Amino acid sequence: MTEPLNPNPRPVEPAALSLEGKEYSLPVVEGSEGERGIDIGRLRAETGHITLDTGYGNTGSCTSAITFIDGDAGILRYRGIPIEQFVDSPTFIEVAWLLIFGHLPSETEYQDFSEDLTRFAHIDESMKHQFEGFPRSAPPMATLSAMINALSCYHLDLHELEDEAELRHAAARLISKIRTIAAYAFRHSRGLPYVYPDPGLRYVPNLLHMMFSQPYSQYVCPILVRKAFNLILILHADHEQNCSTSTVRMVGSSGANLFASCAAGVSALWGPLHGGANVAVLDMLEQIHQGNVTPEEYVRLAKDKDSNVRLMGFGHRVYKNFDPRAQMLQKVAEELLPQISADDPLLDIARRLEEIALSDPYFVERKLYPNVDFYSGILLRAMGIPTNMFTVIFAIGRLPGWIAHWWEQSQTPGGRIARPRQIYTGNGLTDYLPMERRP
16 A cells, blocks of 8 residues: 655655455554554545544544643643643643644743733623523533634634634634633623623733622632642643544645634533533532432442443543553642632542442553543532533633644645545435325
């Protein structure tokens, strides 16, 4: 077969495929961390066959220089930097710049970008009327996706991005305005007056100000809350080719602009199997509390194969070790929860479930450790974020990753519109029957 689709990975000795009595040579490429993939870009053209991989669990859709994950070893790195190194020093804005532009910002770059975020925080006044078109019961994720799409109508000049300067302008507007849209969606759902961004506040305190301030009474963000919230955003900023990121790439492959592609990412993230996982954790805690079930009894039921009970927030599809993001949030939770949470039975249940799972051989042997969704859920609840806003916060954090992947794909030579194949299993050739002859 022909050479690899992308020349960036290092070619190694090809794989051999024997099919219907013929031999084929399949290029094998190796990434910078030793990951290997068989390039099947010419498979159908040369053999008449395609691969079938439901859920794409064994299929690489692209090469990427943004994020590296080794689930078996519990490794997550942004642009080569281990996620653990983000626990104290960088802000979410530094990490956003790193993901999008490939390097940590200089002091000047950071200051300029921060000023852009402050300058672009407001949305057009006419957009406020669009919120009124949604019922107060509207899911905030539906509002968020629709309003990001609507935002593209106000920035027609940023539909086609030619260079990094234009990308910076588009990224700054999206990353800044998504906070305002999220906060306005929250305020609208509560029938509260909209609160304008405060140019004197940093990214996280400004978001919480727009959500929780009242006329003549401004919300003041505690230092520990800012630290925890900042870390939650950082830890959700990218996670390789997950469902929503792959959606952004697929939509972007058609030539769709950055706003439309990220709006599609929000819709993908909305799914309960993706961004809704930490909501499921709180639902589980509520179920335990309302049912007067002890954590011990619930864990026993979760281990029973004949039971329909599931322990949410434990284990991960990618990580077969402790989720490194969860370890970081666990430490923040230990510091924050005793100081800001009042007597909350759900948080007490969560702490007990954590204790049981970390000591029970059943969970330890199967490496079913608490994951990032478990800790982010209880932290967001402790900070006063309502459950229906959890996934919106996730989207705010994930936006820089979506932007980075959209741009990386748009700059990759030889890019093609994404168009998966299928194996047809329907009727064979069937004749059309006139109405009078149909059974």
